[in-house]
Amino acid sequence: MKERLQQLQQEALEKIEQANDLKALSDVRVAYLGKKGPITEVLRGMGSLSPEERPIMGALVNEVREAIQMALEAKQVKLEQEEVEKKLAKEAIDVTLPGRPIRRGNHHPLTRVIEEIEDLFIGMGYTIAEGPEVEKDYYNFEALNLPKGHPARDMQDSFYITEEILLRTHTSPVQARTMEKHQGRGPVKIICPGKVYRRDNDDATHSHQFTQIEGLVVDENVRMSDLKGTLREFARKMFGEDRDIRFRPSFFPFTEPSVEVDVSCFNCGGHGCNVCKGTGWIEILGAGMVHPNVLEMAGFDSKKYTGFAFGMGPERIAMLKYGIDDIRHFYQNDLRFLQQFDRV
C-alpha cells in the first residue's frame, strides 16, 4: 500500500508537471484528489489495515495528498501567470505612435514680454495704469511739456482726428492722467503698458501701431540714483543677473535730466557681437527725472516732489530677446510665427 501511494504521488507529480493549461491541471486535480480518485480509494482500503498501521498509513496518505496539493497550487500560479502574460503580450501596442494631440494656444510674443515686465515691476510695488488710446492733445503733449508749436510735436508724425484729439503717440498721457488723479499727493508708482500710434510707413523697423511700456515714480525725495537702481534691477531680472546698465545723457521734453539707458549685451556679455553692433551695449530705454513743468501741470509741487520716468518698446525687446528681424511679424498674426512662443 505504501508503494502504491508513492507510485501515485510520483504519477500525479508527473502529470502536474505535464499539464500545459489550467484545464489540464484541473483534470489532474480531479483525477487524483477527487472523490473517485485513487487516493480516496486507498483511504477506503485502509479498513483492512491493522490498528497500528492505520495512523501511519493515514499520515502517509495526508503527506501524499499535501504534496500533490502543493504541486497543484504551484503549477496553478505558474499557469495563471503564463496566461496573463500571454494576454498582455497580445495587448502590446506601438508606444512610438503619436499621442492624442492636446490643443494649446499661447500668448502673443508682445504680451509675453509685456506681462513679464509688468510682473517684474509689480514685484517692486508698482501698479498697472491704463488709459485711452484716443487721447486729448493736452494729455499727449501739453501736459508733458510739449506746448503747441514745439518742434518735437510735428503734426506729420501724429494721427490727429481733430485739432484737439489724436491717437496717442506714447503711453505718457497715462502718466499725466494718473498724476492728475493723485491731486498733488504722492506716492505715484505705476507702469503704463499699451498701444501707441505714429504716422510711419510700415516697414521692417517701423510700424504705425506699436506698444510701449512706461513707468513713473513720484514722491518726496525720489532721486536719479533711484532711477538707476530701479532700471538696473529691471535689466538684471529681464536679461540676466550679470547685466549692468549705463546712462547716456539725452533729451526728452518731459524729463530733465534725460538719459538713454543701455543694458550690457546679453548675447556676448559686453565683449561685442552682432546683436550689440560690437559695442557691448544695447539701447533699451529712455528715462529721466520728471520735468518740473510736468509735475506742476499735474498739480504736484515741484519743490516738494520729484520723480522719475522711463519708457521702453516691447517690440524692440522682443526682437532682441527672440532674434526677430521684422516688426511687421507682430501684426500679421501668421500662426507659423505666433506658434513659436509656446513654451516657458
Added chain:
Amino acid sequence: MFVSYKWLQEYVDLTGITAKELADRITKSGIEVESVEVLSKGAKDVVIGHVLEREQHPNADKLSKCLVDIGEGEPVQIICGAPNVAKGQKVAVAKVGAVLPGNLKIKRAKLRGEESNGMICSLQELGVESKVVPKPYADGIFVFPSDAPVGADALELLNLDDEVLELGLTPNRADCLSMIGVAYEVAAILGRSVKLPAIELHENSESVHDYISVRVDAPEDNPLYAGRIVKNVKIGPSPLWMQTRLMAAGIRPHNNVVDITNYILLEYGQPLHAFDYDRLGSNEIVVRRAKNGETIVTLDDTKRTLTEDHLVITNGSEPVALAGVMGGANSEVQDDTTTVFIESAYFTSPVIRQAVKDHGLRSEASTRFEKGIDPARTKEALDRAAALMAEYAGGEVVGGVVEVNTLQPKDVVVTITLDRINNVLGTAITKEEVANILTNLQFMFIEDNGTFTITVPSRRRDIAIEEDIIEEVARLYGYDNLPATLPVGEANPGKLTPYQAKRRHVRRYLEDVGLFQAITYSLTNEEKATMFALETAEPIRLALPMSEERSVLRQSLVPHLLEAASYNRARQVENVALYEIGSVYLATNEHELPNEKERLAGVLTGVWHAHVWQGEKKAVDFYVAKGILDGLFALLGLENRIEYKQAKREHLHPGRTADILLDGKTIGFVGQLHPIVQKEFDLKETYVFELDIEALLKAEVDDIRYTAIPRFPSITRDIALVVDEHIVAGDLEQAIIKAGGELLKDVSIFDVYKGDRLPEGKKSIAFSLRYYDPERTLTDEEVTAVHEQVIKAVEQQFGATLRG
C-alpha cells in the same frame, strides 16, 4: 552736424586726444557721435601732378594721353578719360602702387595700346560724395590752384586726411550747430579753453547808409537785422582749405562770396545771405510778412506762392528772399557781381518753421533758425564774413553796419543750491566739483555758502531752470559715477486690479483650450470699421490718414481677425484659431474722446481636433465655438447667468448665429460667417465671436463657497421628448429646471434625433435628469412624483410627448 576734427582744433586744443577718443568723450557727455569717418577712406599715395602735355589718345576718342610731372624723376605717361583734363593743370595723381577708396589698387596698365602709369583722379574717385563736388569738376577731374606744389600729398591738400564726427543733436542742443558751439562743448568736456576767431576788419571811409537802408515791419519775426556792404569784390573760387572744409561738412562750394557765407554759417551757426547789391533794384531793404498770393522765384529756380504766414525780405516793392530759408533768384550773386550786401539776421523760429513746412524747403539756414540761433553773435558773424570777403574776394568793406535791433536781451539767471543738486541726483558732489564744471562750461556764477547764482550764456538757450543746471552737472560729472539706489518712500504692495487679473485668466483660458492670441491694427477702412460691431457709432476718421486701408478706427475686432485667418490660409495654414482682446472706438461727439471699449473676439476655421492615425478628425462647428465660450463663462462664474438666443446678424449665417445675453442683456454673439463674407475673405467655413469683455469682467460674482459633498445617493431618470422641430432645447431645459424644483440637481441633453423614425416636422431630444436631496436618501416614489410634474410641464408648455 558734421564736425571736422582738424578744423575744430582752430578753436580748442585737442592735443593728446584722437578723433575716436573725442567722439567717445562727447557721446558720454550728452551728444551722441553717430560716426567718425576718415575722409580718405583708406586712400594713399595720391600726389599733386603737373600736366605737362596732353594729346588725343591715338586709338580712343574719349581718352587723353598725358605727360605728368609727379615730382619724382622723369614725368610719367598717364591715360586719362576725363573730358576736362588739359595741359598746365595741377591734378591729383594716384601713383602706381597707390590705393583708392574701396581698396582699389593702381597698377601699371596698357589702355588701348598706350601705357598708363597711374591715374588722374576726380574727387569722387577720392571718396568725396558727388553732391558736394564743385559743379565745374562734377563730371571730370579736380583741378588744383596753380600754386599747388608738385609731388605734395594731394589727400592732405584736399583735407582728406581729416576725420569727421557726425553729431546726432537732440533739439535742445542747437548751440552745437556751429563749430564754435561744439568747441565750447568740447572745451567743457576736456577742461580746456576756447579760442575764438580773430576778426581783422578794415572798413573804408564810406558809409553803408549811403548805400542802403533797412526797415523791419515784422519785428516779432525778425528782432535783429544787420547788414554790410562789401564792394569791388571779384567772384572766383574760394581758397581750397575753405572748399574742403565745406565739403567735409556736406556743403558744395560755389564761389568765394557764397562759400564765405556758408563758412560763417558753419563756424558761428549764424546763417547769412549775400545779395548782389546792384541787382536788388532799390536802396532799401524792407522785412515784412508776405502778401497773400505774392510770388518769388527762389535760388532753386522754383516759383513759390506766398501767404501772410511767410516772412520775406523785399527791396521795398518785391521779395528778394524768403527770409531765413532761401534767397531770390533776382538778387543772386553771379560771376559779374561786384558789390555785395551781406545780411545777418535773427529770424524767430515759428515763422521759419511755417515756411519750411509750406514749401517743403529745408536748408542749413532754416534748420538753424528753426532750432534757434544765438543773436549775441549775429553781428560778430557779419563782421567776420565781411573781413573774409575782403581777404578772399578782394573786396572793400564799406564803413558801418545797417541795423534794426528791437531785441531785448535778458540774462538768464538760475539759482541753485548744492543740496538740491545732490538731492535730485542722489550724489555727494562737492561745491568745488560743481564750481569746476560750471567754469569748464564757461558759465558765469557766484557761489555763496553752497548757493550758486549762474548767468547762462546766450548760446545755451536750452538752459533756464534748476533742472537744466542739474543736468549739466550730472552729464559732466559723469552718469557712470551716479550711485544705484532704490526709492525709499512709503511702499505699497504692487498688484493687478481685479479687472486686469481676470483678463489675464481669460487669456490663459483661451490659450489653454487652443486659441492663439492675435494683435491686429486698430485702424481700418471705412467699410470694415463697422462690420460685426456690437454697437455702432459714427466712424472716427483720421484727419490725415496714410492710406484708405488705415483711415478709420475700428468698432469690432472681427474684421481684422478674419484678415489674419485669410492671411494664414493664403500661406497654407488652413486651421486657424485666434482670439484678440483689444479696444473698439465709438464716437460720442466731435469734441469729446470716443467711448473706448474693450472687446474679446475670436475666429475659428478648419480642423478643430484631429488624431489622424486613429481616424479622428473634427472640423470646427458652431458647438466648438460655443463650447469654448461656455467654458469661459464657467471660468468667470457666470454660466448660470448666460443665455444664448437664436439671432440674425449682418454678415453671419442667419440660422447659425446666437446672441449672448448676460443677465438678460446682449453682450455678444457667436456664429458662422455668412457664405458671402466667407468668400470675400477667401475663407472656408468659419466661426466668429465677439464679446463685451468689460461686461463679463465687471459682473459682480460671489466668492466661491464650499457646499457639502453628497452623502446620499442620487437618482437619475431619462426622458426623450418628441416636440415640434422649431422648439429649441434651451427652452425645454428651462421648463424642466423650473418644474423639477429643489430636488432636480442636473439636467443634461444626451441625444437629439430628427429623421425617419419620427413624423415629419418633429424631433426628439433626450434629457437625463438627476434628483438629489442633501439631507436624505430619496425614495423612488418621491422622485416619480417630481418627475411626473416635469413631464406634465413640458407636455403642457410645448406639446411634448414621451418617445416610446
